[in-house]
Amino acid sequence: MPDTRSRLDDAEVAALARHAFGLAEAVSGLPTAEAYEDAQGVLVAVREDGRLTVVEVPRWRSPADVAAGLTGRGWTDPVAWVGHPPADAGELPARVLALVPVAGAPADSASMSAAAAAWAAVRGSGREVELVFVPVTAAAPEVSWASLAAAYGATLLGSRVGSGPEGPPAGRVLFFTGLSGAGKSTIAARVVELLVEEGRGVTLLDGDEVRHHLSAGLGFSRADRDTNVERIGWVAARIAKHGGIAVCAPIAPYASVRGAVRHEAESQAGPGSFVLVHVATSLADCEERDRKGLYAKARRGEIPAFTGISDPYEVPVDAEVTLETRGRTVDECARQVLAHLG
Numbered sequence: 001m002p003d004t005r006s007r008l009d010d011a012e013v014a015a016l017a018r019h020a021f022g023l024a025e026a027v028s029g030l031p032t033a034e035a036y037e038d039a040q041g042v043l044v045a046v047r048e049d050g051r052l053t054v055v056e057v058p059r060w061r062s063p064a065d066v067a068a069g070l071t072g073r074g075w076t077d078p079v080a081w082v083g084h085p086p087a088d089a090g091e092l093p094a095r096v097l098a099l100v101p102v103a104g105a106p107a108d109s110a111s112m113s114a115a116a117a118a119w120a121a122v123r124g125s126g127r128e129v130e131l132v133f134v135p136v137t138a139a140a141p142e143v144s145w146a147s148l149a150a151a152y153g154a155t156l157l158g159s160r161v162g163s164g165p166e167g168p169p170a171g172r173v174l175f176f177t178g179l180s181g182a183g184k185s186t187i188a189a190r191v192v193e194l195l196v197e198e199g200r201g202v203t204l205l206d207g208d209e210v211r212h213h214l215s216a217g218l219g220f221s222r223a224d225r226d227t228n229v230e231r232i233g234w235v236a237a238r239i240a241k242h243g244g245i246a247v248c249a250p251i252a253p254y255a256s257v258r259g260a261v262r263h264e265a266e267s268q269a270g271p272g273s274f275v276l277v278h279v280a281t282s283l284a285d286c287e288e289r290d291r292k293g294l295y296a297k298a299r300r301g302e303i304p305a306f307t308g309i310s311d312p313y314e315v316p317v318d319a320e321v322t323l324e325t326r327g328r329t330v331d332e333c334a335r336q337v338l339a340h341l342g
């Protein structure tokens with residue numbers, strides 16, 4: 001067994017696939033290792049005496065398989081279109097091989113879903129479409145589109161890359177933060193109601209509820225709080241990636257992990273997809289409300305490390321929306337959040 005095994009990211013696995021499929025001569029930039037695995041831990045390549053041998057690349061269909069499949073189905077002289085379908089699908093023949101370059105994107109990426117949906121619409125118009133995702137980088141292709149089509153046994157008809165509707169859908173992470181009793185759950189619940197009334201797909205990840213499921217067993221140390229908030233952010237970012245709205249309402253007292261969640265959301269669902277909502281009710285007001293009797297207990301020392309009393313809350317300086325709740329109704333606050341979404 002090789003001594004060193006390195007896990008490759010999506011872009012590196014795509015580079016291996018290009019090499020294996022004859023779309024690129026060499027693979028550069030791989031970490032030094034004797035063996036390489038993909039994100040699922042499958043052995044994809046080995047290096048022996050400095051020579052790289054690709055074992056298998058499960059994610060990508062090989063050009064030879066695709067071409068053989070087309071021949072087997074009686075497609076003679078196949079025609080390929082690269083990227084998104086043309087604005088006028090009437091330009092396409094009755095049978096078309098759709099080659100969609102998505103190297104570097106994860107297998108469940110929004111760009112893949114968007115392309116698949118666009119080609120599904122072409123199928124709906126009565127054409128036969130063979131959709132194949134290819135390990136080529138859309139923004140900076142490693143091979144010409146004509147050579148790409150030829151590798152898959154087809155002649156290039158045209159391409160639409162970069163100008164199509166392949167951007168991320170308008171998913172959002174609405175991330176509420178604030179002290180216990182500030183009003184996060186109450187306002188978040190009203191925001192959810194209003195979004196549902198608009199027909200939007202919404203998922204609520206409320207702090208208390210998450211702790212009974214996703215984060216069961218975690219406590220309130222800094223490490224556990226950070227883990228809890230990271231998990232919420234991870235799920236929320238994936239909801240937003242596919243156009244959903246994730247509404248999250250943990251205390252999330254630490255700025256650094258809020259920043260990490262912002263980064264995760266924006267890398268999955270695009271810039272501007274993360275909206276930090278600071279429910280800025282003062283400690284005095286939260287304590288006066290003391291809806292769950294927790295502040296009284298914390299003051300008596302019965303709850304250790306209670307946020308605002310014996311544990312920190314780092315006030316955000318990067319909130320997109322700051323909600324004052326004193327003297328305002330829940331509905332007013334919720335509508336202030338929606339106004340930000342436009």
Ligand SMILES: Nc1ncnc2c1ncn2[C@@H]1O[C@H](COP(=O)(O)OS(=O)(=O)O)[C@@H](OP(=O)(O)O)[C@H]1O
Pocket residue numbers: 179180181185207208211220224225226228229249250251252253292294303304305306307311
């Ligand atoms: N030590 C301590 N500090 C703060 N809060 C505590 C603590 N122990 C239990 N609780 C209850 O847990 C709720 C906060 O959980 P969160 O998951 O939102 O917190 S965190 O984001 O992980 O910091 C919080 O709920 P909310 O009042 O809805 O905010 C409290 O009910």
Ligand SMILES: Nc1ncnc2c1ncn2[C@@H]1O[C@H](COP(=O)(O)OP(=O)(O)O)[C@@H](O)[C@H]1O
Pocket residue numbers: 178179180181182183184185186187249279289291324325326328329330333
């Ligand atoms: N403008 C307001 N927005 C939200 N909550 C408010 C407002 N005014 C008063 N409240 C009250 O404050 C409490 C907030 O509790 P909750 O939503 O559970 O807070 P959190 O989820 O932040 O712990 C509720 O009892 C709610 O009725």
